[in-house]
Amino acid sequence: xxxxxxxxxxxxxxxxxxxxxxxxxxxxxxxxxxxxxxxxxxxxxxxxxxxxxxxxxxxxxxxxxxxxxxxxxxxxxxxxxxxxxxxxxxxxxxxxxxxxxxxxxxxxxxxxxxxxxxxxxxxxxxxxxxxxxxxxxxxxxxxxxxxxxxxxxxxxxxxxxxxxxxxxxxxxxxxxxxxxxxxxxxxx
Amino acid sequence: xxxxxxxxxxxxxxxxxxxxxxxxxxxxxxxxxxxxxxxxxxxxxxxxxxxxxxxxxxxxxxxxxxxxxxxxxxxxxxxxxxxxxxxxxxxxxxxxxxxxxxxxxxxxxxxxxxxxxxxxxxxxxxxxxxxxxxxxxxxxxxxxxxxxxxxxxxxxxxxxxxxxxxxxxxxxxxxxxxxxxxxxxxxxxxxxxxxxxxxxxxxxxxxxxxxxxxxxxxxxxxxxxxxxxxxxxxxxxxxxxxxxxxxxxxxxxxxxxxxxxxxxxxxxxxxxxxxxxxxxxxxxxxxxxxxxxxxxxxxxxxxxxxxxxxxxxxxxxxxxxxxxxxxxxxxxxxxxxxxxxxxxxxxxxxxxxxxxxxxxxxxxxxxxxxxxxxx
Numbered sequence: 001x002x003x004x005x006x007x008x009x010x011x012x013x014x015x016x017x018x019x020x021x022x023x024x025x026x027x028x029x030x031x032x033x034x035x036x037x038x039x040x041x042x043x044x045x046x047x048x049x050x051x052x053x054x055x056x057x058x059x060x061x062x063x064x065x066x067x068x069x070x071x072x073x074x075x076x077x078x079x080x081x082x083x084x085x086x087x088x089x090x091x092x093x094x095x096x097x098x099x100x101x102x103x104x105x106x107x108x109x110x111x112x113x114x115x116x117x118x119x120x121x122x123x124x125x126x127x128x129x130x131x132x133x134x135x136x137x138x139x140x141x142x143x144x145x146x147x148x149x150x151x152x153x154x155x156x157x158x159x160x161x162x163x164x165x166x167x168x169x170x171x172x173x174x175x176x177x178x179x180x181x182x183x184x185x186x187x188x
Numbered sequence: 189x190x191x192x193x194x195x196x197x198x199x200x201x202x203x204x205x206x207x208x209x210x211x212x213x214x215x216x217x218x219x220x221x222x223x224x225x226x227x228x229x230x231x232x233x234x235x236x237x238x239x240x241x242x243x244x245x246x247x248x249x250x251x252x253x254x255x256x257x258x259x260x261x262x263x264x265x266x267x268x269x270x271x272x273x274x275x276x277x278x279x280x281x282x283x284x285x286x287x288x289x290x291x292x293x294x295x296x297x298x299x300x301x302x303x304x305x306x307x308x309x310x311x312x313x314x315x316x317x318x319x320x321x322x323x324x325x326x327x328x329x330x331x332x333x334x335x336x337x338x339x340x341x342x343x344x345x346x347x348x349x350x351x352x353x354x355x356x357x358x359x360x361x362x363x364x365x366x367x368x369x370x371x372x373x374x375x376x377x378x379x380x381x382x383x384x385x386x387x388x389x390x391x392x393x394x395x396x397x398x399x400x401x402x403x404x405x406x407x408x409x410x411x412x413x414x415x416x417x418x419x420x421x422x423x424x425x426x427x428x429x430x431x432x433x434x435x436x437x438x439x440x441x442x443x444x445x446x447x448x449x450x451x452x453x454x455x456x457x458x459x460x461x462x463x464x465x466x467x468x469x470x471x472x473x474x475x476x477x478x479x480x481x482x483x484x485x486x487x488x489x490x491x492x493x494x495x496x497x498x499x500x501x502x503x504x505x506x507x508x509x510x511x512x513x514x515x516x517x518x519x520x521x522x523x524x525x526x527x528x529x530x531x532x533x534x535x536x537x538x539x540x541x542x543x544x545x546x547x548x549x550x551x552x553x554x555x556x557x558x559x560x561x562x563x
Contacts, residue, residue, distance in 0.1 A: 026324055033330055036300070040551055122547065129352060129551040133331045136349045140327055143348070 024155045030141045034162055037134040041165065044130040045087060048123040049076045052090060055120055060113050065097050087127075088168040094124065095171055124171045131165055138162045189549060191216060192276040192299075194267075195227035196288035198245045198256050200234055202442075204356075204467075205282055205306050208335070211357050212280075213238055215542035226270045226289060228258040242266045242289055257288040268296045278302055278549045284329065285322060285347070294325040300552040302545075304333040305343050305351060322347065330552040333545070352548060356467050357541035360533055363446050363474035369412075372451035376408015377516045380452030380477065382445065382468050383459075385417035385436065391458030391482065396425045396434075397505035398458075402513060403430050409516075414440045414448045449475035453522065454515045457481035460503050466490055470536045473497070473529035478522040480511045490536075496529040 055061065056070035072086075072093035079086040097103065107113040145156050195209040209225060216223045223238050228245035235241060242263055245256035267289060271279065276299050281290040284303040294301060303326075332351040334340035340351045372378055379399065383390040392413065399411050413422070416439040423431050440448060449455065455477035457469050466486050472479055473490075479497030481487045491497035498515055501507035515522050534540065 026327065030327060033328070036552075037330065044551070125544070125547050126551060129331065129548055132350055132352055133551055136332065137330070139349055144327075 020149070020153065020155075023149060024153075027141075027144055027150060027155050030137070030144055031156070031159060034134075034137040034141050037130070037137040041127075041130040041134045044123070044126040045076070048120075048127050049073045049090060051116070051120045051123045052094060053077070055116055058112070058116060060107055060110055060116065061097065065100075068093050069097055084165065084167050091124075091168045091171070094120070098171060121171070124169070128169045131167065131169055135164050135166075138164050189277045189546075189553070190222045190275060191224075191549065192271065192274045192279045192293075193223060193225040194279065194281045194290050194293045195225055196257070196283045196286045196290045197228065199225075199227040199229045199239055199241075200231055201256065208304075208306065208356060209282055211359050211538045212542055212545060214359070215357065215538035216546070218539070219542060219546070221546075224270070224274050224276075226267060226293075228256065228263075228289065240270055242270075245288070255286070257286065259287060259292065263289065264292050264296065267292045271297045271299070278553045280304065280545075280549070281329070282306065284326060291322070291325055294328050297328070300331075301329045302331040302333065302548055302552055303329045304335060304354075305339045306335050307339060307342075319347070331548050333548060354541060354544050354548070355536065356470075357538035358467065358470045358474050358533065358536050360474040360537040362442075363449065363471055364476070364530075366443075366446040366450045366475070368451040369444070369447050372412060373453050374408065374410060376406060376410065377454075378452045379409070379411045379512055380448065380455045380472075381411070381413045381415070381458075382448065382455075382472070383415045385413060385415050385419070385422045387417070389460050390415075391460050391503075392422060393425055394458040394460070394503060394505050394508060395456050396422070398456075398509040398512065399434065400427055400430060401505060401509040403433060406513075406516070409433065410435065412448065412452055413437065414445060445471075446475060449477050452477055454512050455479045456508065456512060457487065458508055459484060459487070469497075470533055473533035474537075476526045476530050478515055478525045479529060480508060480515060490532070492528065492532050495525075496532040497525055 050073075052069055052073035056066045056073060059066075061069065072090040076083075076086040076090040100106075107117070141162050144150060145161065150156060193209055193213055195206060197203050197205050199206055206227070209227070213223050213225050217238065225239045226242050227239055228243060229235055229239070229241040230244060232241045242258050243266060245258045247256050249255075271293065279293060279297050279299045279301045281293050281301060281303045283306050284290045284294055285305070290303070294303070326347060332343065332349065333354050334343055334351040335354065335356050337353065340353055343349065343351050379395070381392055381395055383392070385392045395411070399409075403409055411434045413435065414437040419436040419438065422436065423434065426434055437444070437448065449472050455472040457466065457472070457479065459466070459482050461484060466481075466484075469479065469481060469487060469490050473496065479491065481491060481497055481499055482502040483499040484502055487497075488494070488499060491499065498511045500511040515525075
């Protein structure tokens with residue numbers, strides 16, 4: 001009798017062990033995804049501010065617009081990684097420059113303008129995507145870590161609870177999105 | 189980049205998801221990327237070179253209808269081998285919630301995964317039951333795409349998280365040139381319709397009423413309809429004397445669909461709602477057909493607020509008859525609209541859409557993306 005009982009106890013313990021390690025593995029994978037998403041987001045933010053700086057120093061814009069853009073790009077650059085305000089300010093500066101009524105016309109024909117604008121548009125889309133995927137990973141991780149088992153057994157170890165990254169990152173002026181898509185094409 | 193696309197439905201059976209995967213794969217190949225697609229197939233000898241068969245799909249009742257799905261140990265081992273051999277930079281799974289190859293790929297793969305959700309899933313209770321099963325596979329997806337606002341809403345409501353909206357693409361080149369079907373459009377003018385004829389939201393009934401209004405004053409006018417559904421039931425809605433001037437082609441092949449679009453003087457899209465994008469409209473635009481469409485938000489956007497096609501009051505047969513009549517009487521206006529449409533539709537060409545999708549790949553696999561740029 002005791003033999004059967006102990007076999008059952010061992011089997012049950014083994015099953016619990018397998019389940020807990022599976023759950024820990026899932027959480028581990030979520031953290032890896034989160035880290036990769038954070039890396040992509042940082043890279044995208046750096047790329048966007050570099051391209052913005054390049055546009056500001058290209059001589060394609062008027063001096064005032066160049067100064068506004070250079071200032072915003074520099075602030076975003078020099079802020080500690082993950083600062084939300086300077087990045088939102090850079091978006092607003094870019095939007096202000098892009099939404100001037102004769103902006104496209106004034107650049108047409110200028111050497112290198114089309115390439116630079118396309119690169120900036122690409123960089124802005126990259127920020128939009130990277131932020132969305134990062135916040136997705138944050139949400140999934142936060143839900144998984146709030147589960148009873150994860151908290152009771154401290155499956156996440158000492159890792160800090162991830163925070164969402166909230167910035168204004170849309171280059172499209174409000175309500176004007178020709179394609180009905182998330183990534184408006186400003187260049188042709 | 190090395191890209192693996194997973195199509196959950198049988199490749200050689202026509203369908204929206206298959207069409208999407210084909211368009212995307214060919215556009216990515218054209219942009220210089222290495223692409224491999226895995227899909228269930230009926231006849232492996234008919235597959236294009238970039239498609240790997242996952243074996244035959246099995247018809248099973250799923251989500252209220254019979255779907256052909258691939259699952260089981262055979263499918264799992266084929267997917268696993270494909271993932272291993274492919275050594276992909278990014279894996280792009282289509283319809284990850286369907287119990288087929290997409291879900292299996294999420295389960296076995298360790299590569300960065302992007303997933304595209306195509307359909308809005310109305311039966312939420314089913315998903316509620318399935319959620320714990322789906323959760324651990326879906327957690328591995330690093331970037332999600334929805335093809336429409338409705339699909340995105342489904343995803344957000346049922347599975348949490350968010351998605352990027354990237355609409356469907358059209359292979360503009362495939363639609364641009366074709367011979368009209370023999371005997372069409374004819375001297376008296378032809379109106380055209382494409383879509384399920386027994387689906388009320390597609391609006392064929394409204395077009396039939398409009399045709400009945402117009403036909404007495406225009407003795408040569410005919411109506412050409414392509415799409416699956418009960419033809420007799422549709423014809424009953426037309427006054428008996430006019431039935432000879434309405435031709436229903438039924439379900440047509442891809443090739444005949446293009447020819448049909450080239451056989452009409454005015455393409456009508458009388459949809460009453462539920463359209464998130466209007467792929468049919470984009471196809472008609474690519475074929476250079478002058479368009480009269482319901483004034484739905486999605487249609488107005490695609491038709492550039494009316495510059496690339498005539499808009500009429502949604503659900504109104506009289507308004508459709510007036511709009512179609514104006515276009516029939518004014519060849520110059522038809523030419524202007526068709527020209528504007530063929531410019532506007534370039535935004536929806538797969539070449540443009542595939543670039544947006546590539547940006548998603550670069551966001552989830554930044555290292556591979558940079559390598560691709562550097563090369």
